Amino acid sequence: MKNVSTAFKNELYKGNRNYIKSARIILSDSTIINIDNSDFWNNGIKVENAVSSNGSFDIGAVIIGQLTLTLNNIEEKFSDYDFTNAKIDNVKVGLKLPDNTIESLTYGVYTVNETSYNGSIITITAYDNMYKFDKTYSKSNLTYPATLNEIVRDACSVCDVTLQTVNFDNDDFVVNEKPADEAITFRNVLQWVAQIACKYCTIDEYGRLVLSWYDMNVLENIQHLDGGRFSPWTNENTVSGGTFSPWTAGNIYDSGTFEELRGYHHLYSWNTLSLTTDDVVITGVRVTEEIEGEDGKENVSYQSGTDGYVLAIEGNKLIQGTASTVAGYLGVKINGMRFRPFSGSTLSNPTIEPGDAAILTDRKGNIYNTIITTNTFQPGNFQTISCEAKSPARNSASRYSQATQAYVDARKEIQKEKTDREQAIEELTNRINNSSGTFTTIETQPDGSNIYYLHNKPQLADSDIIWKMTAEAWGVSTDGGKTWNAGVTVDGDTIVRILTAVGINADWINAGSLSFDRCNGGTLILGGANNQNGSLKILNRFSELIGKWDNEGIMIDGGVISMTGDNDTKLELEGARLKSYKNDILAGFINPNELKGHPDMIGLSFNLETTGTYMSWSKRFESSQNYESIILYSDKESENVVADTVNFYRSVSMHGNEIHDSYIYDLKVRNSLSIPNNVQCDVYSDMDFHNFTIKNIKFENIVGINGVAPYSGKFEIENYINPHNTTTVIVRNGLITYVGKS
Numbered sequence: 001m002k003n004v005s006t007a008f009k010n011e012l013y014k015g016n017r018n019y020i021k022s023a024r025i026i027l028s029d030s031t032i033i034n035i036d037n038s039d040f041w042n043n044g045i046k047v048e049n050a051v052s053s054n055g056s057f058d059i060g061a062v063i064i065g066q067l068t069l070t071l072n073n074i075e076e077k078f079s080d081y082d083f084t085n086a087k088i089d090n091v092k093v094g095l096k097l098p099d100n101t102i103e104s105l106t107y108g109v110y111t112v113n114e115t116s117y118n119g120s121i122i123t124i125t126a127y128d129n130m131y132k133f134d135k136t137y138s139k140s141n142l143t144y145p146a147t148l149n150e151i152v153r154d155a156c157s158v159c160d161v162t163l164q165t166v167n168f169d170n171d172d173f174v175v176n177e178k179p180a181d182e183a184i185t186f187r188n189v190l191q192w193v194a195q196i197a198c199k200y201c202t203i204d205e206y207g208r209l210v211l212s213w214y215d216m217n218v219l220e221n222i223q224h225l226d227g228g229r230f231s232p233w234t235n236e237n238t239v240s241g242g243t244f245s246p247w248t249a250g251n252i253y254d255s256g257t258f259e260e261l262r263g264y265h266h267l268y269s270w271n272t273l274s275l276t277t278d279d280v281v282i283t284g285v286r287v288t289e290e291i292e293g294e295d296g297k298e299n300v301s302y303q304s305g306t307d308g309y310v311l312a313i314e315g316n317k318l319i320q321g322t323a324s325t326v327a328g329y330l331g332v333k334i335n336g337m338r339f340r341p342f343s344g345s346t347l348s349n350p351t352i353e354p355g356d357a358a359i360l361t362d363r364k365g366n367i368y369n370t371i372i373t374t375n376t377f378q379p380g381n382f383q384t385i386s387c388e389a390k391s392p393a394r395n396s397a398s399r400y401s402q403a404t405q406a407y408v409d410a411r412k413e414i415q416k417e418k419t420d421r422e423q424a425i426e427e428l429t430n431r432i433n434n435s436s437g438t439f440t441t442i443e444t445q446p447d448g449s450n451i452y453y454l455h456n457k458p459q460l461a462d463s464d465i466i467w468k469m470t471a472e473a474w475g476v477s478t479d480g481g482k483t484w485n486a487g488v489t490v491d492g493d494t495i496v497r498i499l500t501a502v503g504i505n506a507d508w509i510n511a512g513s514l515s516f517d518r519c520n521g522g523t524l525i526l527g528g529a530n531n532q533n534g535s536l537k538i539l540n541r542f543s544e545l546i547g548k549w550d551n552e553g554i555m556i557d558g559g560v561i562s563m564t565g566d567n568d569t570k571l572e573l574e575g576a577r578l579k580s581y582k583n584d585i586l587a588g589f590i591n592p593n594e595l596k597g598h599p600d601m602i603g604l605s606f607n608l609e610t611t612g613t614y615m616s617w618s619k620r621f622e623s624s625q626n627y628e629s630i631i632l633y634s635d636k637e638s639e640n641v642v643a644d645t646v647n648f649y650r651s652v653s654m655h656g657n658e659i660h661d662s663y664i665y666d667l668k669v670r671n672s673l674s675i676p677n678n679v680q681c682d683v684y685s686d687m688d689f690h691n692f693t694i695k696n697i698k699f700e701n702i703v704g705i706n707g708v709a710p711y712s713g714k715f716e717i718e719n720y721i722n723p724h725n726t727t728t729v730i731v732r733n734g735l736i737t738y739v740g741k742s
Helices: 006-013 129-133 148-159 186-197 216-221 258-263 323-334 401-413 420-434
Strands: 020-026 032-035 040-050 066-072 087-096 102-106 110-117 121-128 200-203 209-212 264-267 270-275 284-293 296-305 310-313 342-346 357-361 367-371 374-377 383-387 439-444 450-455 466-469 473-477 486-489 536-539 545-550 553-556 560-565 569-574 577-582 585-595 598-608 614-620 627-634 645-648 713-718 726-732 735-739
Touching: 006 087, 020 040, 020 102, 040 087, 066 087, 110 129, 121 129, 129 148, 129 186, 129 200, 148 186, 148 209, 186 200, 186 209, 186 323, 284 323, 296 323, 310 323, 598 614
Parallel strands: 264 357, 284 310
Antiparallel strands: 020 032, 020 087, 040 066, 040 374, 066 121, 087 102, 087 110, 110 121, 200 209, 270 342, 284 296, 342 383, 357 367, 374 383, 439 450, 450 466, 466 473, 473 486, 536 545, 545 553, 560 569, 569 577, 577 585, 585 598, 614 627, 627 645, 713 726, 726 735
16 A cells, blocks of 8 residues: 555545646656656556456466556657657656645656557557566576575566565575576566465565565454444344443444554445455465476375365475475465455545555445455546455355464464564664654854754753764764764764664675674685684584584584585485485495494495495596496396306406305416315316326225226236236226236
């Protein structure tokens, strides 16, 4: 609601619609054209703006406001001007008051979008600064994760729009990843921010971005006394204020104070009025987000509240695994919100803005509480306003009132924790409202100039609080002027005790102790020179040290250090465990360990996870761009890989060391094979020497030769010359072991 004086309201009430209109047009070549009442054709100015789309009640609307100027060009006054991309500001609509002063309302800053000319009339269509956000979001260099506040400030910076709402509800909500779609614009992102924060976005009269919401306190506390009709009279439509004697507090009807009437409009002078048959009562909020499922992307929804009149949020790319949280937050903010949808045209009222609360009175005297979501104001014509929302189901207001009343009651009980700035503002307000006035002393200097003093006692000499202003500085003292604890010099140097501000832009800040919620920037330098060794410490919410980085090293207590690399690889250090990932699949890890059953035996363990397939020791040779495996273990068979086996792709030298309890398949000996003395060698397979010679060999317990059992025994051989001479031959296991002499 635009703020005006009581005198202005009285003029409207008396039917004064003799508006005084003006505007300023700044052409692209910096030429300035001042427009007044005489330059407008007919009604001349039309302002259109909204905080919700046609036919629906939106959370997070970001709608471009439009200005239409109709100029009288019969005398060719404006024919030589090129209005392309011209800027229009100082759009004012005012009334002349009884004291002959003119009170005006300002209607924003606009940029010309289109101009038409029919030979007599020039029609200029212009957009407010919201159009500047129709720029691709790829131009943003904001680093994510980022808060909603940072996202909005970045959007305003890139799109050259001043941000008026520097803090807003839920502005510390963190978004992890930047939306990457090339089709996304900054206005899309602002809409998503506004949805999460339960806001709508508008551009104010100075061209600044404003994030706001309907004043729920006003909307839910609008009271009006309805005594019904005198005929027919029914007890349901009676209100008893009790008797004047005796007076009892229980029979008092209190409809608030006149101050509270400033929070909403009372509209009753209708040209046309159309109302739905029932109030809308918002019973729930449903938030749907897109997630990766087993079969690709799928939607999952979370609802806060009950079925009935449910508002839906879909396709918000800043909601990344947080749909449940957002739904819960929005439910607390708006569930139970009640209003009557309508559309109509009424006597023009320049104080009406989209987002205002209102009481409507129809021609039968029926009263409805509502909000205004769209507004078209044209001085000299009826003003078109509406509350856009889909019609509720019949009797939904009564059917869901109990289910949503808890949300309404909870909102009334919520006491927002004050920030330091809010507390400072409250303290300033209290001191301004409750403090006494000051006395003035003017000290004339020899050159005729004056030094001004404001002080808290009638005499300057008796005062302890003194405000002093000279040509080069002003300052304030609380000890009678002995010292000045705050002030500003003509050069802009400022001295204060505690500086409380929404934002500070500075090239450098020199501070002993600096506290902040979030710190963004390019370079952070700690220590050096007189600051000596820098130190970065991180505490948890219990003020316990969980991280430290100084000249002695880096200490991390708990948590995970994650590092991403090329080709979808990732390395995590979790305690003493170093985990390795590929495509978000854990391959394995390295960690210190103890041998099972032997806690005194400490070592280093290389572990292949069940999700990993192989582990390899490899080398890249100069002749190849790839790494070649030297040793490899795999649980799957592949080319040149035997499954569940340690595969060696180079020679193994044992350097005289032993191999125990091993099976060797396909043994090939390059030089010689030696079996030491007194070492038993058991062979359980056939041996083929391929006609090679075996030397110096001793056989025992031969069980067969060519499949025939060997002979063991002694026999005599006769001499064929002298048969009486014989030779004894002894055979053991088929081998001749002794031959005697004949």
